[in-house]
Amino acid sequence: MDKIGQLGLLKSIFGKITVTKEISEEFNKDLPDFIEVQYPKDKNYQRILENSLDAGEASAIALALDYDDCLLIIDETKGRREAKSLGLKVTGTIGILIVAKEKGLIPSLKKVFDKIGKTNFRINKALLVEALKKSGE
DSSP states (O other): OGGGTOTHHHHHHHSOEEEOHHHHHHHTSOOOTTEEEOOOSOHHHHHHHTTTSOHHHHHHHHHHTTSSSOEEEOOOHHHHHHHHHTTOEEEOHHHHHHHHHHTTSSSOHHHHHHHHHTSSOOOOHHHHHHHHHHTTO
16 A cells, blocks of 8 residues: 555554554554554464465464454465465455545545556456456446
């Protein structure tokens, strides 16, 4: 979201976001005030997940498991698959943008997708087409 100048959508939609130290370090900038850092209770589980996922994804999944009901924001296919297999609810950038469009926070998904296309963020083209159809564009 930061790469396309839409980080504020997270605050508008969710109010507060919780990330791990690993994700904060990957972000490599000062975090906005609506993003807080927490540590997973079970670092051992995080280490197990790191055998197949990167540190940010592994820590995010481990932290999400500490909550009874949360929505994990994760885009990487392998991480999403693992999170779903553990019973976690997941969404990604496209899901957030669809909600933002539904709430009137952005006027057009297509314009945002065009911005995404100019970054190094990779998204399956079929997913983009499906999202545009779902949002009526």
